[in-house]
Amino acid sequence: xxxxxxxxxxxxxxxxxxxxxxxxxxxxxxxxxxxxxxxxxxxxxxxxxxxxxxxxxxxxxxxxxxxxxxxxxxxxxxxxxxxxxxxxxxxxxxxxxxxxxxxxxxxxxxxxxxxxxxxxxxxxxxxxxxxxxxxxxxxxxxxxxxxxxxxxxxxxxxxxxxxxxxxxxxxxxxxxxxxxxxxxxxxxxxxxxxxxxxxxxxxxxxxxxxxxxxxxxxxxxxxxxxxxxxxxxxxxxxxxxxxxxxxxxxxxxxxxxxxxxxxxxxxxxxxxxxxxxxxxxxxxxxxxxxxxxxxxxxxxxxxxxxxxxxxxxxxxxxxxxxxxxxxxxxxxxxxxxxxxxxxxxxxxxxxxxxxxxxxxxxxxxxxxxxxxxxxxxxx
Amino acid sequence: xxxxxxxxxxxxxxxxxxxxxxxxxxxxxxxxxxxxxxxxxxxxxxxxxxxxxxxxxxxxxxxxxxxxxxxxxxxxxxxxxxxxxxxxxxxxxxxxxxxxxxxxxxxxxxxxxxxxxxxxxxxxxxxxxxxxxxxx
Numbered sequence: 001x002x003x004x005x006x007x008x009x010x011x012x013x014x015x016x017x018x019x020x021x022x023x024x025x026x027x028x029x030x031x032x033x034x035x036x037x038x039x040x041x042x043x044x045x046x047x048x049x050x051x052x053x054x055x056x057x058x059x060x061x062x063x064x065x066x067x068x069x070x071x072x073x074x075x076x077x078x079x080x081x082x083x084x085x086x087x088x089x090x091x092x093x094x095x096x097x098x099x100x101x102x103x104x105x106x107x108x109x110x111x112x113x114x115x116x117x118x119x120x121x122x123x124x125x126x127x128x129x130x131x132x133x134x135x136x137x138x139x140x141x142x143x144x145x146x147x148x149x150x151x152x153x154x155x156x157x158x159x160x161x162x163x164x165x166x167x168x169x170x171x172x173x174x175x176x177x178x179x180x181x182x183x184x185x186x187x188x189x190x191x192x193x194x195x196x197x198x199x200x201x202x203x204x205x206x207x208x209x210x211x212x213x214x215x216x217x218x219x220x221x222x223x224x225x226x227x228x229x230x231x232x233x234x235x236x237x238x239x240x241x242x243x244x245x246x247x248x249x250x251x252x253x254x255x256x257x258x259x260x261x262x263x264x265x266x267x268x269x270x271x272x273x274x275x276x277x278x279x280x281x282x283x284x285x286x287x288x289x290x291x292x293x294x295x296x297x298x299x300x301x302x303x304x305x306x307x308x309x310x311x312x313x314x315x316x317x318x319x320x321x322x323x324x325x326x327x328x329x330x331x332x333x334x335x336x337x338x339x340x341x342x343x344x345x346x347x348x349x350x351x352x353x354x355x356x357x358x359x360x361x362x363x364x365x366x367x368x369x370x371x372x373x374x375x376x377x378x379x
Numbered sequence: 380x381x382x383x384x385x386x387x388x389x390x391x392x393x394x395x396x397x398x399x400x401x402x403x404x405x406x407x408x409x410x411x412x413x414x415x416x417x418x419x420x421x422x423x424x425x426x427x428x429x430x431x432x433x434x435x436x437x438x439x440x441x442x443x444x445x446x447x448x449x450x451x452x453x454x455x456x457x458x459x460x461x462x463x464x465x466x467x468x469x470x471x472x473x474x475x476x477x478x479x480x481x482x483x484x485x486x487x488x489x490x491x492x493x494x495x496x497x498x499x500x501x502x503x504x505x506x507x508x509x510x511x512x513x514x515x
Contacts, residue, residue: 118387118456127389127399128421131509132481133451133459138467141449149447149492193451193467241419241427242409242476246447246469366447366469367479 001261003088004219004226004379007035007212008335014176014205014324015108020050021062023104023208028063031210036223037098042212044069044096046083047103048328059102069096075236075370076362077275080211080330082372085232087213097215101334104208105326114204114327115277116192119364129367137201137278139366141193143246144280148195150247150295155195157298158279159186162199162321164306165276169318171308171348176203177322200279202320202329209331211338219379227338230355231262231375238368250371251288251359259290259357262375266291269375270353271340272312273333275361276319282306285359289373308348316340316348330360334374341378354378384503386458391507397436398422402508405500407439409476420476441498442515443472450487466490470512484513 009030011023018026024047032038045067049055055072071086073079080101087099107114115137120130147153163183169175181199189198219226235253238244259265266289274282274289283297291312292300306314315321317336320329337356339345356376363369391399398421401408409420414431425432448468454460466482468490482490484499496512503509 113455116453116455118454118459120387124392124394124423125421126387127391127395129479131387131389132467132479132511133386133454133456133462133465134467134479135451135454135456138449138451138454141451142447142467142469145449146447146492191450191452193449193454196449198453239421239477241417242421242478244477 027210044099078360078362081360139364142366153298165319169322175323233257255289258373
């Protein structure tokens with residue numbers, strides 16, 4: 001991998017009257033400004049498939065761009081992390097030089113019950129899975145319950161993840177929920193799908209963002225130090241014809257590949273951005289990435305290890321659990337990691353942040369999902 | 380017979396018709412590959428192990444154990460909102476394949492990983508019977 005993240009922008013509102021396309025346009029404009037580039041420089045475009053199923057076409061039209069490389073890979077919330085991998089690969093191959101990744105959603109304004117509606121995708125598999133009151137939170141809860149059974153993981157251990165994110169959200173003026181919470185608050189919040197309580201679940205927001213990835217030979221012209229993509233990998237885990245170990249996520253495949261490519265070990269990492277659709281997502285991902293052994297996740301997340309000042313500050317923006325989750329969150333993982341590596345995070349800045357790990361999970365942990373890992377380094 | 384079924388119904392296609400016809404007869408069918416012998420669920424047009432196309436239908440004994448479960452207390456899922464709490468589980472059949480379905484016929488608070496269950500069929504429309512599981 002040899003590419004630089006040159007600009008990022010997180011749309012600041014959590015509820016907005018703007019459209020999803022407008023959110024993307026404003027985010028793209030701000031990210032290009034951050035990178036010191038103009039719309040004319042963009043020759044690669046990456047975003048998820050919208051409802052029309054034509055991927056980047058509506059936004060490329062809206063922005064009046066003429067990219068020579070487009071990618072509409074849609075693998076759930078991890079998609080934008082996958083896009084960063086694909087963009088870096090395309091840049092390495094000379095297929096484009098300035099790749100723009102955007103996302104916009106108005107899930108909150110539209111009242112979309114992202115986590116609790118029935119999970120029906122409109123495909124063949126719905127008839128076997130979607131007809132049983134199967135929600136996204138339910139499918140993640142299935143993994144949590146198995147983890148509880150297999151390893152004695154407790155609700156209090158899962159709650160520590162939500163508490164860490166909320167503490168970080170308190171240091172992020174843009175976060176949706178900023179008042180501190182305790183482990184007891186999480187355990188006393190309403191049960192949604194056992195063993196996951198309301199505060200084990202991510203928020204629903206409007207929002208979006210953008211990232212600009214460029215060829216490394218543009219480094220000296222950038223107004224800010226570029227962030228290097230040192231390693232990138234992606235994977236899929238699924239129902240495996242009815243023979244699946246649901247405690248092992250796609251991160252077990254993508255994590256080691258990305259870390260090996262970067263030549264980085266766990267102890268080298270200064271912070272992590274781990275997709276937190278639910279607390280269990282973080283716990284299983286940390287295990288599969290190798291921060292601890294399988295089954296040790298519950299003990300690993302105790303004692304403030306994921307909080308600023310701990311061994312592995314994680315989701316320093318407040319995460320999907322407390323800051324921003326408009327249905328997909330992958331772009332925000334990249335944006336916050338870049339802000340940390342540039343030292344722009346103010347009160348929530350990780351001291352001397354040189355190396356960050358990003359891991360996105362998309363789809364449902366308890367059926368089929370994507371995983372994508374990036375290792376990012378300060379230039 | 381519930382004619383007024385409010386929950387999502389399976390959209391049955393030619394590919395899945397034999398499975399759902401089995402359910403109408405209250406038989407849970409799994410597929411066996413005629414080439415490599417692998418069993419699989421959900422049913423599909425190729426063997427998931429060897430991609431062979433010579434697939435046979437085999438009746439499962441319908442017995443298994445709860446591999447994992449969740450009891451849902453709050454949901455927006457169509458038809459389930461007024462029936463909370465309800466249980467969803469990955470059940471591992473004795474034949475070795477996992478099936479996602481509701482566990483019914485007991486207090487959801489009694490459900491545990493490893494609990495023996497057996498398949499039952501609910502005739503939800505004149506044309507559709509849904510497999511679910513209950514304590515064995």
